[in-house]
Amino acid sequence: MSRLPGPGPLPPGIAESYWMATASAAPRAGPLTSDTEVDVAVVGGGIAGLSTAWELIEAGRSVAVLEADRLAAGVSGYTTAKVTALHTFVYDKLRRTRGAEAARLYARSQQEAVERVAEVAAALHVDCELERVPAFVYATDPARRPDVQAEAEAAREAGLAASYTEETGLPFPVAGAVRVEDQAQFHPRRYLLALADDIRERGGFLYERTRVTGLSEGTPCRLTTENGASVTAREVVVATHYPVFDRALLFTRLSPRRELVVAAVIPAGDDPGGMYITDEERTRSVRTAPYGEDRLLIVTGEHFTPGTGDTAERFARLAAFTTEHFPRAAILHHWAAQDNDPTDTVPLVGPFHPGAEHTYVATGFGGWGMSGGVMAGRLLTELIVGRALPSWAGLYDPRRLVSTLREAPAFLKHQATVGRHFVGDRLRTTHVDSAADIPPGGGAVVRLGGRRCAVHRHEDGTLHAVSARCTHLGCLVAFNAAERTWECPCHGSRFAVDGTVLQGPATRPLEVRAVEED
Structure with missing residues (x-):
């Protein structure tokens, strides 16, 4: 009788996120056990949820955060943790599809998020290994050089400190790269746990192991949980990475993807000196972090749709890339991360659906949730508090219509993929x-x-x-x-x-x- 092959070999080291393994594992809170009432309930305890809750506390609102598992232990605990406004080849695409002004607004909002992380980390005295470094988008194929040059021009026109270069710190040649100065990288879990502690110390409520299963919109709104307890709130923010409620039909505009990560110790002299990414080879992303006298090399890539293909084989390719280009690398950790790509490139942050009056959503960060989540926290707070909105608020409005020219191709491709699985698998x-x-x-x-x-x-x-x-x-x-x-x-x-x-x-x-x- 034929048998399926067993699970393939995985890279050496611990099968756990380095961020999870090197930050406190102690729970910050217990589950919700009795009904409670607050001004704002935030569903989701990752960077978008905690950033929103912290900004709302700053604005004088009472807040409860409800997390299905542990705070900062979902997607935000498994990220590459780049805090940057340079999002692969986004600016030339935005310039072509939504206009130069949209590209400028996107750049401004994302760079402001980079600065907000640095500001908050300093204010809270967080030891989150924050480093200011340049960010690069590169290509190794000479045929891609015009694409890189166009992206450098678009990013510079959008207001970033961007330049085109063919010299990087990578241990292999590139055909061209976009360089943007003064970006950031950090330890995401240490940063987020500091936010959570400050929220609690200032009167906010945190609930872990509390899965929200129902939302009743109204004045006020009511959230129900799987253990029967409920939260009544004037406003509700759904920041669960992928929305857990389908009333806005946002699942039609989001396509999930997973990426693999390996982390290896390298001598400090092998540090390429910056954060790098290319969309070649199903994505290759490289950055480092402090590791004693050495550096921790973090390599991400091999993106794929969840539930498809051989993950062990993909891990093998990513590990081979790492050791080929960094021969002195010793792999210590490996893990996987998941992101959601919006069909028109831009995240969806704002009112949950066209009829929403007191419910909001933050989703579709497309792999750039560190800057995107911080941006979302600022934007949602302004919407809820009723202050003047930033100039870039409309760019992210989830109620924007599908544009035939801008979004329809990706939208239809995503729906065809879903339909193929929904029907074909049966x-x-x-x-x-x-x-x-x-x-x-x-x-x-x-x-x-x-x-x-x-x-x-x-x-x-x-x-x-x-x-x-x-x-x-x-x-x-x-x-x-x-x-x-x-x-x-x-x-x-x-x-x-x-x-x-x-x-x-x-x-x-x-x-x-x-x-x-x-």
């Missing part, structure tokens, strides 16, 4: 013929009793089965052997092998199914 008779085909540590979708089930075989040989239908909108999940998770390729929900929700937009677990060895 046309297959099964993903494997039998649970007996699943090796220890592996998983697959198997038809059991006429129903498709997601079956995982533990290392001891025992089987565990759950429903294969994602509880968000019903797409079939797929097994990620490298991370031992079930993932939805349609909208990015992730589940543990026992069906527990790891990442939304799903809020309900996969139902447990009975399974026996064939």
Whole structure:
């Protein structure tokens, strides 16, 4: 009988984010156990949620933050942690699709976010390893040189301290690069936990292990949680990375992607001196962080849709890139991160939907959540408090219409991908013929009793089965052997092998199914 291959080998080192491993693991708060009332309830305890809550506390509002897991332990705990206004090739695209003024507003809002991080870190005396360094977008293919030159020109016209160069600190030649001065990198979890502590010390409420499952909009609004307790608030901010409520249909304008990360210690003399990214080779991003007398090299890339392809093989390619170009690198950590790309490039921050009066959303940061989350905190606070809005507020309004020329191609591509999984996955008779085909540590979708089930075989040989239908909108999940998770390729929900929700937009677990060895 043929069997699925077992999980492939992973890079050496700890399978955990370096940021998570080197910041306090102690919980900041317990779960919500009784009904409470505040001015503003913020759903989500990552950089967008905590930045919004902190800015609202500064503005004199009472705030509660509700986090499904641990604060700063979701996407924000697994980021590359670049705080920059240089977002790959965004400025030339914005200049062409939305005009030069939109590019200027985008640059201004993102650079202001960079400065806000530095300002807040200094005010709170946070030891978050904040460093001001240049950021680079580069290409190695000479045919891409005109693209790089156009991006440098567009970024400079947008108001950034941008220049074109063919010299970088990378240990390999580039065809061209955009360089932007005075950007930042930091330890994101230390920064965010400092924000959380300051929120609590100033009277804010923090709730961990509190998954929000319902939202009733009104005057006031009401949030319900899976343990039955509720929060009543005049205003609600949904900052869960991917919105956990579908009433705005934002899932039609967001496409999820995962990227892999390896972190390796290198001699200080091998530091390339800046933050680098290219969209070649399915993305390659390079930066360093303090590591005693050495430096920690952080390499990110191999982006892919959740639930598709061989993650172990992708890790192998990323590790090979790292050791090829940095031969003295010793890999210490590896992990994965997840982001959501908006179909028109720009994040969605503002009123939740066209009829919303007291609900707001922050999502679609496209891999640039550090600056984007801080920007969102400032913008949402101005909207809620009723102060004069920054000049760039309208750029991010989620209620903006889909533009046929600007957004429709990406929109239609995303919907075609979702449709292919939603329909195509069901046309297959099964993903494997039998649970007996699943090796220890592996998983697959198997038809059991006429129903498709997601079956995982533990290392001891025992089987565990759950429903294969994602509880968000019903797409079939797929097994990620490298991370031992079930993932939805349609909208990015992730589940543990026992069906527990790891990442939304799903809020309900996969139902447990009975399974026996064939």
